[in-house]
Amino acid sequence: MASVLKAQKSNAHKAHVVGKGKRKADDMDVDETEIQPKKKRNKQRVLLLSSRGITHRMRHLMNDLEALLPHVKKDSKLDSKSQLHLLPELADLNNCNNTLYFEARRHEDLYLWAAKTPNGPSIKMHVQNVHTMDELKMTGNCLKGSRGILSFDKAFEDTEWGRLTKELFTHIFGVPPQARRAKPFIDHILSFSILDNKIWFRNFQIMEKDPLQPNGPPQTSLVEIGPRFVLTPIRIFEGAFHGATVYSNPEFITPTAVRRLERQEKGMKYGARKDAEEESSKRKEARKRDEDVLAVSKVFA
């Protein structure tokens, strides 16, 4: 009787062990298939730097971006505007695979290069209408380093350059989950919209509860955090900060040209007036009569 019992037990044990082993193997299989896609992480790091000669507003904009994006590595200002080929190397040194480079010209125009390093592409954009987070009109706030949602409107899908821009911005402005200082919750949203062939950037805080009715039904509302700016794409290059142009914006007029036109207009106005003055004085001269022989002053001299 006892032996029978023993045999049963051992059998049961064997069966159990086998079962266990099998399950383990199964688990492993499942794990492997799951791990494989998990290994494909979205790994992004962005080098953020500017050229020399940026104004305070541009600097604040950069600081805002740095505060919003925890995967950004900020570097010191680049000395020369002509040696952009240094940038991929710099990014490589900082283990970054993206670069945001702010280029200030004439202390008033700001250009933004967004590039994938080292192999490109890179987009050059003109930055306008900059409002930073420091402005008191933007009343929202969010966790420092929380991952923001990226929202693109449909216009990005309509054009090829739009699709490329969307992809690039997804890399640069999307915070990867492993970013060191990233927070685990979501409380803001970065929205990109194409309007008038320009990319409009906004950043909103997501409020899930109405502050006026804390106990009411949860209703999402948004409060702007800032910064806000408008990007006009100028060119897209194939490489990182070099290479062939694959897209150029025909509508873009450089701010310098705009200013020149304004000045020219003014100058032309001035020139026209001066010409008219000269003309009229000449005519006056021509109309002048010769001195009369019988003039009163001569007769009674």
Next chain:
Amino acid sequence: MERIMELLGEEGLDDFDRAQLVGLAGDDDEEEDDGEEDEEEAGLGEEAISGESGSEEEEEDAEEGDEEEEEENDEDVVALDELEDAELDADAVPQQKVEIDDKIALERIRESIQLDPSLSWTETLVVSYPETIEVDVDDDLNRELAFYKQALHSANAARALAAKHSFPFTRPNDYFAEMVKSDAHMERIRQRLLDEGAGIKRSEEKRREREGKKFGKQVQQEKLKERQQSKKDMEDRLKNLKRKRKGALDNAEADADGFDVAVEDAIADRPSKQSRGRGGKKVSREGRDHKFGFGGNGRRSKQNTKASTDDFEGRRGGFKGGRGGRGGKSGGTKRPGKSKRVANRSKS
């Protein structure tokens, strides 16, 4: 390809005709492309050159069209062409901006950098808004509203997606961490909001006041009317009281006190100025002068007048108009002479 050629051909012809006919005006296509810049420079352009360059452009454009169509490898050539363009036309005609939109290359590049599509949504957190934004760019309010709508829609979509991926979305109330804006900054924002609210309130009040001034006359009339009304009310109340107390007055003293109280009650609303009165009669002018003093007759009172100069006798009596009241003091109480005073002193 053919279409491009056609288009270019048409434009080229246009240019030619125009150049021949008018000579001054800028080219059609240029105006479309470059706007104001061209118009001015076109004004400067000479007839012959503009005609020539028009034809040149036509050829070059055709070449570019070819190359663009062929492959993306030719991009360098395109760039070169661009340069040539600029050099050729620099003096006469504004350089035409060559639009490059190499879709094939763009697509290839995009595919080369694309993130793995099998990545779960939580890796990128990208949401697409299914509508394009079509508002007037200069209409600030509507534009911002459109952006807001986009963001709101995306936020809701993202929350749904997060729920699907069982991804933490909302920050719990007890999770505190450093914020993007410091507390001091948020305090400033709050203060500003408050200030703004107060400013609005103040201006509203000011406005109301102004309006009140405008209708001041009406207000005054109303006030007068109100006063009359209250007076009438008072009389009515007294009358009522009298009527009620008619019986009581008959057995006079019994509740005289009660009546007084009732009267006081009835009158209570109105301050009785009469009763407070100034009390006592007025003290006479003289009395008050006496009590509080009087400023005197003035400086001139000491000066000589014609009469006083002529009057030699009055000398002894002191000055006529001397200090009030004391002038009359004379006669017996005159001070004795020195020798008498000395003698008196030695006596006593």
